[in-house]
Amino acid sequence: MKISDNGPEPNAFDIERATKENANYRTVAWTGKYLQVTLMSIPAGESIGLEVHPETDQFLRLDAGRGRAKMGPSKDELTFQQDVSDGWSVQVPAGTWHDVENIGDEPMRLYAVYAPVHHAPGLVQKTADEAQRDEESGADEPPSWSVEPEGGQPDEHA
Known part of the structure; x- marks a missing residue:
């Protein structure tokens, strides 16, 4: 499926299909004035990468694979852990250290919405x-x- 980020113009696409077909670590699918949609594919045994966005809330939804969401107040204190799979969403408040590890044996496919x-x-x-x-x-x-x-x-x- 071919998608094109047309900037802050109206857009619509089959996000589940696009997410499942995306083989790239990150593909920016749509960029608005206030929020953005990206598609991600994380290989088995790898992760999104432990990070914190001080002023960015984030919504993630898995469409394929299995993962473990980890979040907390510091990179050494990830007090929230939840196994997630197809259909699960993860909400990351601004200022929260977070990572999602692929714990399955196939690529973990997800999309992220940033604001x-x-x-x-x-x-x-x-x-x-x-x-x-x-x-x-x-x-x-x-x-x-x-x-x-x-x-x-x-x-x-x-």
């Missing part, structure tokens, strides 16, 4: 390493037309 916008529109990152390089180089920045918190704190990764 505010978190990534460059239309960005496709095949691997987690590519995503990290894009972040470090500045290639993965929200567009100038999105509304970002004033004086925002940067994300952190463990």
Whole structure:
């Protein structure tokens, strides 16, 4: 299925089909002024990556595979743990350290909704390493037309 991030214009697509067919670590599917939709595929034994978004709420929904959601007030204190699978959602409040590990034997397919916008529109990152390089180089920045918190704190990764 081909999807195209058309920026803050009206859009509709079969998100479950697109999520299940997405083989990339991250594909930015739609970028609005205030929120963003990304598709993710996490290989067996790997994870999204432990991180915190100080000013970004996040909603994740699994459409394939099995995972373990971990969240807490610090990277060393992940007091919330829940096994999740197809149909489960995970809500991550801003400022919460979080990760979702693939505990199954097939790719874990999920989508994420960020508010505010978190990534460059239309960005496709095949691997987690590519995503990290894009972040470090500045290639993965929200567009100038999105509304970002004033004086925002940067994300952190463990």
